[in-house]
Amino acid sequence: MKPELQAGIRFEWTYQVPQRATVPALFHDIPMACEMPEVLATGYMVGLMELACTQGILPYTDWPHEQSLGTHVSFSHLAATPPGMTLTIRGEVTAVEGRRIRFKVEAWDGEDKISEGEHERCVITPERFNAKLCEKKSRAGL
Numbered sequence: 543m544k545p546e547l548q549a550g551i552r553f554e555w556t557y558q559v560p561q562r563a564t565v566p567a568l569f570h571d572i573p574m575a576c577e578m579p580e581v582l583a584t585g586y587m588v589g590l591m592e593l594a595c596t597q598g599i600l601p602y603t604d605w606p607h608e609q610s611l612g613t614h615v616s617f618s619h620l621a622a623t624p625p626g627m628t629l630t631i632r633g634e635v636t637a638v639e640g641r642r643i644r645f646k647v648e649a650w651d652g653e654d655k656i657s658e659g660e661h662e663r664c665v666i667t668p669e670r671f672n673a674k675l676c677e678k679k680s681r682a683g684l
Contacts, residue, residue, distance in 0.1 A: 543665055544602045547643070551635040553598030557590055559651075561625045581622040587649070587657055588615055594631035595645045595661050603665060610643065610663040611671075617659035623651040633661075641665040 561567055563586040569575030592612045599610065623629070633647040641664050648658040 543608060543638075543641070544604075547599060547602035547635070547638055549635050549637050551598065551602070553594070553633050555594040555597050555631045556628055557593075557631070558628045559623055559625045564625055579622065581624055582656070584619045587619060587623075588617055590629065591615070591617055591631060591633075591647050591649060591657060591659070591661060592663075594649075595633055595643075595647060595663055598633050598645070599635070599643060599663070607667065608665050609668055609671075610665050612661065613642070613664045614662035615659070616661070617647070617657050619657055621651070621654035621656045623654075623656050627651045627653070629656070636660075 559582050561580075563582055564580040565578040565583045566576045566580055568583045568586055592615070595612075596610055603610070629649050629651055631647065631649045633645050635643060636646050637644040643663050643665070645661040645663070646659075647661055649656050
């Protein structure tokens with residue numbers, strides 16, 4: 543991580559919600575989910591909030607030799623968003639403690655604030671992470 547990665551860094555990311563991000567499309571193999579409204583699924587929204595944070599710190603990491611993984615999420619889902627709307631996700635780094643980075647994040651769909659909350663990511667080196675993952679797969683017989 544570059545020393546410039548500090549609390550106070552702000553970022554913004556936009557993303558148009560695709561049809562595949564709706565509850566019925568995301569969980570098409572679960573009959574109950576197919577009957578649910580065609581709106582942005584909370585799980586997909588959480589992933590977008592994480593990606594916005596990843597994008598926000600990208601200039602401060604040695605990509606691809608340094609990457610980050612989500613370690614904690616706490617987001618409210620405040621309003622429904624149909625596919626086709628564009629989200630604007632704004633965030634701020636609130637703390638950098640070693641490899642851990644904390645964020646405050648909110649999202650808007652052009653009509654409503656749809657989410658707000660906090661997120662934490664940890665900077666990793668892919669080689670080390672992947673080696674541990676291979677060991678785990680081996681122990682699990684995968």
